[in-house]
Amino acid sequence: MRSNGPDVxxxxxxxxxxxxxxxxxxxxVLQGLVGVGATDLQAASGLxxxxxxxxxxxxxxxxxxxxxxxxxxxxxGVALLAVSQTPEGGFAVGVAGFILAGVFTVLAGYWRPLxxxxxxxxxxxxxxxxxxxxxxxxxxxxxALADSPALALPIILTWFVVSQFHKLFAVPAAVVVxxxxxxxxxxxVIPLNDPLIAAPVWIMPIFxxxxxxxxxxxxxVVTMATQNIPGLAVLRSFGYxxxxxxxxxxxxGASILSAPFGSAATCLAAITAAxxxxxxxxxxxxxxxxxxxxxxxxxxxxxxxxxxxxxxxALAPQAVLGTVAGIALIGVFANATFATLEDPxxxxxxxxxxxxxxxxxxxxxxSAAVWGLAIGGVVQIVTNRLGHKP
Numbered sequence: 001m002r003s004n005g006p007d008v009x010x011x012x013x014x015x016x017x018x019x020x021x022x023x024x025x026x027x028x029v030l031q032g033l034v035g036v037g038a039t040d041l042q043a044a045s046g047l048x049x050x051x052x053x054x055x056x057x058x059x060x061x062x063x064x065x066x067x068x069x070x071x072x073x074x075x076x077g078v079a080l081l082a083v084s085q086t087p088e089g090g091f092a093v094g095v096a097g098f099i100l101a102g103v104f105t106v107l108a109g110y111w112r113p114l115x116x117x118x119x120x121x122x123x124x125x126x127x128x129x130x131x132x133x134x135x136x137x138x139x140x141x142x143x144a145l146a147d148s149p150a151l152a153l154p155i156i157l158t159w160f161v162v163s164q165f166h167k168l169f170a171v172p173a174a175v176v177v178x179x180x181x182x183x184x185x186x187x188x189v190i191p192l193n194d195p196l197i198a199a200p201v202w203i204m205p206i207f208x209x210x211x212x213x214x215x216x217x218x219x220x221v222v223t224m225a226t227q228n229i230p231g232l233a234v235l236r237s238f239g240y241x242x243x244x245x246x247x248x249x250x251x252x253g254a255s256i257l258s259a260p261f262g263s264a265a266t267c268l269a270a271i272t273a274a275x276x277x278x279x280x281x282x283x284x285x286x287x288x289x290x291x292x293x294x295x296x297x298x299x300x301x302x303x304x305x306x307x308x309x310x311x312x313x314a315l316a317p318q319a320v321l322g323t324v325a326g327i328a329l330i331g332v333f334a335n336a337t338f339a340t341l342e343d344p345x346x347x348x349x350x351x352x353x354x355x356x357x358x359x360x361x362x363x364x365x366x367s368a369a370v371w372g373l374a375i376g377g378v379v380q381i382v383t384n385r386l387g388h389k390p
Contacts, residue, residue: 014294032078036094044310046262051303058296068276097215102255109249132357140322198307231268349380
């Protein structure tokens with residue numbers, strides 16, 4: 001029997017989706033925004049805008065398409081920002097890059113040549129670029145373990161133990177322990193925001209060449225390759241596939257609208273989409289979209305209180321934030337590294353892409369991520385032309 005709205009099962013699934021999606025990666029979002037020059041108030045606004053943007057997008061798209069379209073912020077994208085150099089011109093240039101990345105995403109949804117161009121980037125090279133970006137972030141927990149073991153060890157142990165039983169809740173559990181560490185480190189004195197709900201901050205974008213090359217293009221490529229395309233594949237695997245271009249263009253539009261408030265990138269989700277689309281969400285596939293709708297509702301609620309969350313995170317020692325962000329990305333790093341070296345045909349060029357990206361070099365105004373993808377691509381083209389075998 002079909003229902004006319006959400007039931008207990010879809011509401012509970014939506015709540016779990018929001019908890020996993022938000023608390024597994026919000027420290028990375030904050031690090032990414034600060035990495036491109038955001039102040040604490042701008043980072044809080046960005047976290048709020050990102051959460052509300054993905055919540056509203058998930059609600060609208062799921063109700064419109066009657067399929068479980070789970071929407072997320074781009075965790076790989078903000079990880080890229082976290083290791084980027086602050087652009088000349090500050091966060092306003094970063095916001096311009098966010099807007100342009102959204103424009104590129106809309107074009108990819110409706111203009112097939114651009115979509116085909118992104119799809120033509122070999123997956124091993126895109127994954128190698130992502131792995132190179134994540135490397136410096138994923139070693140932070142172990143550097144913190146050596147420098148501040150009392151702060152880092154409880155978080156790492158919690159993550160590891162919980163991951164042996166339920167991987168999806170490992171990072172949220174670590175976030176809870178990190179919060180307790182912050183409380184103890186602050187001598188149990190936690191100031192609260194007044195008001196509790198912070199106002200969004202409008203950032204006037206400054207469009208420069210650096211916004212295009214070092215922020216917009218890498219953010220667009222890594223988000224398309226690691227979020228939007230896999231997100232579409234997950235929906236297709238569960239039998240949901242209607243107008244994929246509209247879905248991609250819609251999240252690109254959400255990125256454009258939320259970017260002036262500090263949000264980096266809104267995209268299709270893969271992991272939480274699978275949570276909404278499988279039989280645990282609802283026995284009837286036609287009703288599973290309500291899980292994505294409710295997930296969007298809870299994302300919006302969390303976004304409203306992003307200012308409180310950001311203020312609390314600001315009390316944390318760098319070792320705590322670095323540890324939480326690093327362990328949250330270990331699974332993504334492991335998958336990206338496996339995909340980097342899995343295909344022997346691309347192994348050399350992918351390794352070079354990884355190493356150049358991880359080096360952090362910057363030449364002629366272009367970031368390491370851009371150089372990694374460019375150099376790896378040239379190596380692969382030359383190898384193919386010469387007909388070398390792996």
